[in-house]
Amino acid sequence: xxxxxxxxxxxxxxxxxxxxxxxxxxxxxxxxxxxxxxxxxxxxxxxxxxxxxxxxxxxxxxxxxxxxxxxxxxxxxxxxxxxxxxxxxxxxxxxxxxxxxxxxxxxxxxxxxxxxxxxxxxxxxxxxxxxxxxxxxxxxxxxxxxxxxxxxxxxxxxxxxxxxxxxxxxxxxxxxxxxxxxxxxxxxxxxxxxxxxxxxxxxxxxxxxxxxxxxxxxxxxxxxxxxxxxxxxxxxxxxxxxxxxxxxxxxxxxxxxxxxxxxxxxxxxxxxxxxxxxxxxxxxxxxxxxxxxxxxxxxxxxxxxxxxxxxxxxxxxxxxxxxxxxxxxxxxxxxxxxxxxxxxxxxxxxxxxxxxxxxxxxxxxxxxxxxxxxxxxxxxxxxxxxxxxxxxxxxxxxxxxxxxxxxxxxxxxxxxxxxxxxxxxxxxxxxxxxxxxxxxxxxxxxxxxxxxxxxxxxxxxxxxxxxxxxxxxxxxxxx
Numbered sequence: 001x002x003x004x005x006x007x008x009x010x011x012x013x014x015x016x017x018x019x020x021x022x023x024x025x026x027x028x029x030x031x032x033x034x035x036x037x038x039x040x041x042x043x044x045x046x047x048x049x050x051x052x053x054x055x056x057x058x059x060x061x062x063x064x065x066x067x068x069x070x071x072x073x074x075x076x077x078x079x080x081x082x083x084x085x086x087x088x089x090x091x092x093x094x095x096x097x098x099x100x101x102x103x104x105x106x107x108x109x110x111x112x113x114x115x116x117x118x119x120x121x122x123x124x125x126x127x128x129x130x131x132x133x134x135x136x137x138x139x140x141x142x143x144x145x146x147x148x149x150x151x152x153x154x155x156x157x158x159x160x161x162x163x164x165x166x167x168x169x170x171x172x173x174x175x176x177x178x179x180x181x182x183x184x185x186x187x188x189x190x191x192x193x194x195x196x197x198x199x200x201x202x203x204x205x206x207x208x209x210x211x212x213x214x215x216x217x218x219x220x221x222x223x224x225x226x227x228x229x230x231x232x233x234x235x236x237x238x239x240x241x242x243x244x245x246x247x248x249x250x251x252x253x254x255x256x257x258x259x260x261x262x263x264x265x266x267x268x269x270x271x272x273x274x275x276x277x278x279x280x281x282x283x284x285x286x287x288x289x290x291x292x293x294x295x296x297x298x299x300x301x302x303x304x305x306x307x308x309x310x311x312x313x314x315x316x317x318x319x320x321x322x323x324x325x326x327x328x329x330x331x332x333x334x335x336x337x338x339x340x341x342x343x344x345x346x347x348x349x350x351x352x353x354x355x356x357x358x359x360x361x362x363x364x365x366x367x368x369x370x371x372x373x374x375x376x377x378x379x380x381x382x383x384x385x386x387x388x389x390x391x392x393x394x395x396x397x398x399x400x401x402x403x404x405x406x407x408x409x410x411x412x413x414x415x416x417x418x419x420x421x422x423x424x425x426x427x428x429x430x431x432x433x434x435x436x437x438x439x440x441x442x443x444x445x446x447x448x449x450x451x452x453x454x455x456x457x458x459x460x461x462x463x464x465x466x467x468x469x470x471x472x473x474x475x476x477x478x479x
Contacts, residue, residue, distance in 0.1 A: 053118065053129040059428045061387050062115045062133065063400070064102050065420035066091040067379075071104060072418055073115060073133040076391075076402065076425070079414035082116070083133035090377055093422045097150025097170030099429040103157070104135065105145035110157050112138040112173055117428035128428065138178040140166055147193040150430070151239055151247075154181060154196035163189040165204060167196060170430070184222065193237050197247050201225070203260060205234050205251075215251055217260060228265040231258045238282030238289045240314040248314045250289040252277040257291065259314050266317040277310050279330045286339030287315045288355035292330065303372060309333075309343055311355055322358040324351055329372040331382035331422075334390070336405040342390055344383045346371055350392055350403055362408025366401045367394040379421040386425035395419045 060077040070087040074080065092105040102113045114136050118129040143161030150156075150170060157166045163186035172179035184202070186192055190212050192205035200220030205212055212234050217226040236252030245262040256270035257277050277291035289312040296304045305327035311320040326345035334342045340361070341353040348369050352362040367381045379395035390403040398419060402412040 051131065053131045056128050056130055059117050059119060059128050059130070061389070061425050061427045062117055063391060064093060064113065064115060064133075064424045064426065065393075065416070065418060066093050066104075066422040067418040067420045069418075071113060071135070072420075074400075074414065074416075076389075076412075076414075079400075079416075081417055085113070085135050087135075091422065092145070093424040094148035095150055095424060095426075096148070096173060097155040097430060098173055099427055099431070101136075101170070101173045102424045102426065103148045103155075105142070105148065108141060108143045108145065108161070110140050110142045110145045110148060112136045112178065114173075115426040117426055118174070119428040136173075136176075138173065138176070140178065142166075144189075146191060147237075149193060149195050149237070151196045152198045156194040156196050156202070158192055158194050159189075160191045161189055163187070163192065165194045165202070167194075167202070191235070193235075193251075195237055195239065195247075195249055198242070199246055203237075203247075203249055207234070213253075215258065215260070215265065217263075226260065226263060226265060228258055228267075230255070230265075230267060233276065233278075234258075235276075235278040236280040236291065238280035238291075239284060240282045240289050241285055241287045248287070250280055250282065250291070250312055250314055252280055252291065254297070257289075257310075257312055257319070259312070259317050261314060268312060268317045268319055270319075277312070279333055280312075281333045281335050281341075283335040283339040283355075286335075286355055288313055288339070288341070290333055290335060290341040290343075290355065291319075292328070292333065293321060303374065305346075305372065307345075309341070311341065311353075311358055320358050322353065322360075324360075327372070329380065330376070331380060334383050334385045336385055336390070337388045338406075340405055342383060342385060342405070344381055344392060348381075350383070350390060350408075352390075352405060352408055364403055364408045364410060366392045366403065366410065367399075368397065370394075370396070377421065379419050382420075382423055384423045384425050387427050391423060391425050393420055393423055395421070 063074040063076050065072050071085045073083040075082055087106050089106040094103040096103045100115055100117050104111050104113045114134055116131040116133040120127045142159035146158045146160040148157050154167050155170045165184050167182040169179040169181055186206055188208045190207035190209055194202055194204040202218045204216055206214035213232040214229050215231050216224050219225050231253035233254035234251055238250050240248040242248055243262055249260045251258050254276050256275050257268040259266045274297045276294040280289050280291040282289045291310040291312055293306050293308045293310040294304045307325055307327050308321045308323045324345050326347040328343050328345045332344040339355050341355045343351045348365055348367040350364040350366045351360055353360050370381050382393045384391045388405055390405055392401045398416040400414045400416055401410050403410050
């Protein structure tokens with residue numbers, strides 16, 4: 001049995017390293033062209049660089065794009081540029097877990113980026129505020145930063161270069177603090193992942209730079225309470241609808257996925273010896289996990305271009321395959337507000353499926369025809385869902401299409417100022433990263449999509465999504 005090393009249970013507030021760790025060539029500037037440095041007197045407090053807030057009646061989602069040269073944030077209502085922040089190195093983006101901040105991974109650090117959307121609950125209503133987006137001074141050293149996984153009320157940051165796992169409280173970010181709840185580490189460095197569990201435990205991988213096949217569940221005291229070694233090449237994780245016993249987590253392996261449910265691991269049966277679902281998307285109100293479906297251990301040309309996707313039923317560890325007739329890649333997958341399975345394919349269509357039946361509900365033309373490049377880091381068509389909208393990026397055309405998931409309607413197109421390779425969309429609330437209210441008031445009538453503002457939120461925890469690390473060994477473009 002593998003054991004976690006250096007288990008440390010503690011809380012501490014951190015405000016260190018800052019933008020310098022990301023080797024910023026300049027501080028980000030807001031829409032007005034400037035932002036103050038800020039900085040609290042209290043240890044661990046870091047006032048937002050753009051702390052001037054304006055109260056508004058509703059919030060429009062903000063679109064954060066990573067590109068060669070840094071990060072840019074757009075207003076989804078009109079495409080206006082709200083902030084541009086130069087960052088050196090290849091930048092990756094992940095949700096921080098509070099619906100407001102985005103975790104920016106670059107070089108050997110993960111730094112929090114404040115998108116400037118604030119929704120403050122007051123019992124029966126929310127008050128809404130906006131401020132200029134800005135990169136904060138809340139940063140963690142993370143050699144070879146990898147997966148950043150928000151789940152429940154904690155967010156786990158995994159450093160591939162050391163195996164270090166840092167768990168933070170995402171709600172403290174809005175107070176200008178990086179509140180570290182726990183620090184631990186795997187036995188050896190590897191491209192791994194950690195998922196916080198609702199009972200205070202932690203699901204994590206074990207492995208080395210050469211191989212990884214072990215998944216463990218630790219209780220709140222750090223004791224291993226469940227383990228499987230039957231997950232070679234483990235990569236890709238998603239949280240599905242929990243049972244009465246607790247969380248349900250699916251993970252991709254090279255011999256069929258494995259599911260943690262009711263305190264045990266369950267193997268998904270496959271035809272043949274090799275099947276890899278290294279990119280998975282879950283929804284906490286659906287027992288079905290959307291995953292890619294690869295069956296070639298050594299694909300011709302080094303890149304497999306599957307046309308089938310897997311719909312993994314976590315209730316009985318089975319999977320349904322759906323052939324979309326056109327390939328896709330790892331940035332093609334996401335889930336809708338009601339659990340819909342969304343897949344963006346080479347033929348330029350956004351496929352919206354019923355996850356239970358596999359029926360294609362909508363086929364929406366959103367991009368020109370495309371093909372995955374040889375380098376996974378290259379910009380390519382990609383997808384992110386928030387506020388009931390699928391945000392689809394066509395980098396070659398420098399266009400972003402906004403699609404209403406329920407109807408399949410393209411209701412807005414924006415011109416992009418950069419050629420992006422990653423996208424995150426924030427709404428101001430953690431629940432908004434997967435599902436929020438439709439946003440259109442009755443008075444808006446047929447123009448209800450205009451602005452796509454939302455003024456009421458449901459407080460659902462959201463599932464862990466596959467948010468891969470920047471690594472040299474990209475293993476068949478799974479990230």
